[in-house]
Amino acid sequence: MNPVLYLDFDGILHPADVRVTPEEPLHPRVYVRGKPTDEPLFRYVSLLELLLYPYPDLRIVLATSWVRAFGYERALKQLSPSLQERVIGAATFPAPTQFGTISIDAEERGLNRWIALDDDQRGWPEDRRHQLVAPTNPYLALVEPGVTATLAIMLETLCAGVPLDEVTNVARPTSTVERLFALPNVTEAEVIRALEEDAKVEEILRQARARRDDVV
Template identity: 85%
Template structure:
């Protein structure tokens, strides 16, 4: 695993369960190395890491951004195994893992950030237990354990916070998070929506966010 060195690039602390697939992922004594998504207490064949391509799309405009793994997968299956679950493009961004055994995920991340000398970081994690109120601006957290990253509004919130993070804007100064209704939110109001339609909608939202980002950049350059 890479050693902890001070990093000047913006950093995203990345959880897996409840972010890249539904939150309830378990192994059984019969298959100790074969994690499965559980729904209502029963194992399913739902694909793990189904939203990796979406995360890759959302991070694409920010090549300078780095990732630190903040997931129980590192403890359960090892750093290299966890790393290889990501796409090659995301793997290239990973600089290590947060593994300090704190009582809360916030404790683990904050210790890791201090050790690395980080000041410009954001966490994408569904575990907000113990997260201080005054630090919630550094957390993007889905609340639906099944929808994870495709929960309405989450991708839009992440896109907004990533733009601020990578522009060096203090995250506690961001006031327009998920202000408008996303394509995904509109889709979820309709009956019989398929996963493919949701993913296409997320791609559309991400493209809109990138267009707006480029427009703001051009405006700022003119000013």
């Protein structure tokens, strides 16, 4: 069975505080310090695509309030085409905590290889924390220092079939990007800065695809 990533949106792919108003019920906006902004939603989709690229068998289950608020199809369309192709459904069971929603969905799907990328840690048992990657800075989200490196390690562990509770025994890379894509002149920090320039992220992906094609 394919490994699965349970994916939240708010606090992961953009800042955590996203709201709609009665005047614009279908137009969510990022709020900072309680005020609406024009900051782009889903600004870190390219980074997630980059991190998942080495694992073509990985599938995604949406675990986000966007499904409840806007419907599955609209939530799905917020992702890039390559990420959409990985999505196999959504976790929608109305449990008291996000962990409950995800764990019930995983049980119903018969999953034994999964992790969650979610900023909501409430109710997450300590003995299951090895299955969670959780940014703690609500504004930085996925680009919070150390989060991408942690996610990369857990993805490699998950997709290699190594027990997730042994993730602490996996050697930490000096550069997530160098380890994943054999691009020694590109650092993780540079990729994060490049999110302001989508063309650069696309160039990194293009180089990664070319290297994989050469190997094949």
